[in-house]
Amino acid sequence: MxxxxxxxxxxxxxxxxxxxxxxxxxxxxxxxxxxxxxxxxxxxxxxxxxxxxxxxxxxxxxxxxxxxxxxxxxxxxxxxxxxxxxxxxxxxxxxxxxxxxxxxxxxxxxxxxxxxTSPPTSFANGVRAYESLPADLQEEVGKLTAFHMLDLEDPYGESNRQRITELRPGRTVEEVRHAVHPAVITLPHSGRKALFVSEFYTSHLVEYGESSGEGESLLQTLFAALYADDNTxxxxxxxxxxxxxxxxxxxxxxxxxxxxxxxxxxxxxxxxxxx
The missing domain is CATH 3.60.130.10 (Clavaminate synthase-like)
Known part of the structure; x- marks a missing residue:
């Protein structure tokens, strides 16, 4: 092997x-x-x-x-x-x-x-993305939690970011699948740390609030580390x-x-x- x-x-x-x-x-x-x-x-x-x-x-x-x-x-x-x-x-x-x-x-x-003609599956390394962040940003993000969601009844949901602020009229948070997890998780089998936010399911960082521009800016910084060409x-x-x-x-x-x-x-x- x-x-x-x-x-x-x-x-x-x-x-x-x-x-x-x-x-x-x-x-x-x-x-x-x-x-x-x-x-x-x-x-x-x-x-x-x-x-x-x-x-x-x-x-x-x-x-x-x-x-x-x-x-x-x-x-x-x-x-x-x-x-x-x-x-x-x-x-x-x-x-x-x-x-x-x-x-x-x-x-x-x-x-x-x-x-x-089948599309490929692309992969992004959450461990390397976390390790690429400056130490002060690692510390900041390590204290945060992220709100993840999926509206199974959204006809356009499979290819668009899921966000509470963009729920369709009449839909409530209680009607969609959702959970809160640390923005940085520790892998149970190795102890390594990984970013656990994504461009699909992550609505917002809880501590900043669902409509925070500052919180969204921080998420975009994390997405840039995750989806950099040399990390995929x-x-x-x-x-x-x-x-x-x-x-x-x-x-x-x-x-x-x-x-x-x-x-x-x-x-x-x-x-x-x-x-």
């Missing part, structure tokens, strides 16, 4: 491994260290059954059960059972489930059938590619709209990163 860092200062490619076979102890140790160090792993050219995908992701922790009781979803433009409600428009950078009390710990996608990586899928990332440390985006050509990916979520 070989671990090769990707460009953009986030992620690594895992080479020389066949995921249709169980990993040995030495390979497991290498895999887990790579995930802890690089936060995003890419394995190319795998011909996997569902059980193979499940086994590999369980090396990193237990699988999450979705609201419908299933443990697998599909990010897809096909009509299949357990298709995720992710629409077809561009998706802004986000951490999955930040609007929940307990955000997702990790996410994996496996490309079953993806056309060359885009993965263009081919069939058989598997990606898995730490959802608390790494944000992701769908960097374009999905057309009518196939884009069919199998999705698993980690309830925790635990080994």
């Amino acid at each position: 070989e671990i090769v860092p990707l460009d953009g200062n986030v992620g690594a490619e895992v080479r020389g491994v066949d995921l249709t076979e169980p990993l040995g102890d030495a390979e497991l140790g290498t895999l887990r260290q790579a995930f802890s160090d690089h936060l995003l792993l890419v394995v190319r050219g795998q011909d996997l059954a569902g059980a193979d995908h499940d086994r590999f992701i369980r090396y990193l922790g237990p699988l999450e059960t979705f609201d419908n009781g299933a443990q697998v979803q599909f990010m897809t433009n096909k009509k299949v059972e357990n298709a995720a409600e992710a629409g077809s428009a561009r998706l802004l950078f986000h951490n999955d489930g930040a609007y929940r009390e307990h955000p997702r710990a990790g996410t994996s996608l496996y490309a079953l059938e993806v056309s060359p 990586h885009s993965h263009h899928y081919t069939d058989g590619d598997l990606v898995v990332w730490d959802n608390l440390a790494v944000q992701h985006a769908r960097s374009g709209a999905v057309d009518t050509n196939p884009r069919h990916l199998r999705r698993l979520v980690l309830r925790s990163v635990d080994w």
Whole structure:
């Protein structure tokens, strides 16, 4: 097994491994260290059954059960059972489930059938973004909390920033999914710190208030650190590619709209990163 860092200062490619076979102890140790160090792993050219995908992701922790009781979803433009409600428009950078009390710990996608015209998934490194901030700004942001939200009934919500001040007429905060989390979180498995605000789900910084220009200016400073070109990586899928990332440390985006050509990916979520 070989671990090769990707460009953009986030992620690594895992080479020389066949995921249709169980990993040995030495390979497991290498895999887990790579995930802890690089936060995003890419394995190319795998011909996997569902059980193979499940086994590999369980090396990193237990699988999450979705609201419908299933443990697998599909990010897809096909009509299949357990298709995720992710629409077809561009998706802004986000951490999955930040609007929940307990955000997702990790996410994996496996490309079953993806056309060359399919938009890539882009990734941003929240750990490196935090570490790039001046010490005084790290200290300031470390004392703040952020309000995250998602209005599932907003027809344009999938490609626009979610903000309390921009709720549609008649909608209230109580009617949308929302949660408050620290703006800087500590990763449970490594102790590293990461920015936990996003251009999709973060409405505002609580201590500044929902309409504060100063608070919004600070958020834009954090977004600039997160989404800088040298802090992001885009993965263009081919069939058989598997990606898995730490959802608390790494944000992701769908960097374009999905057309009518196939884009069919199998999705698993980690309830925790635990080994």
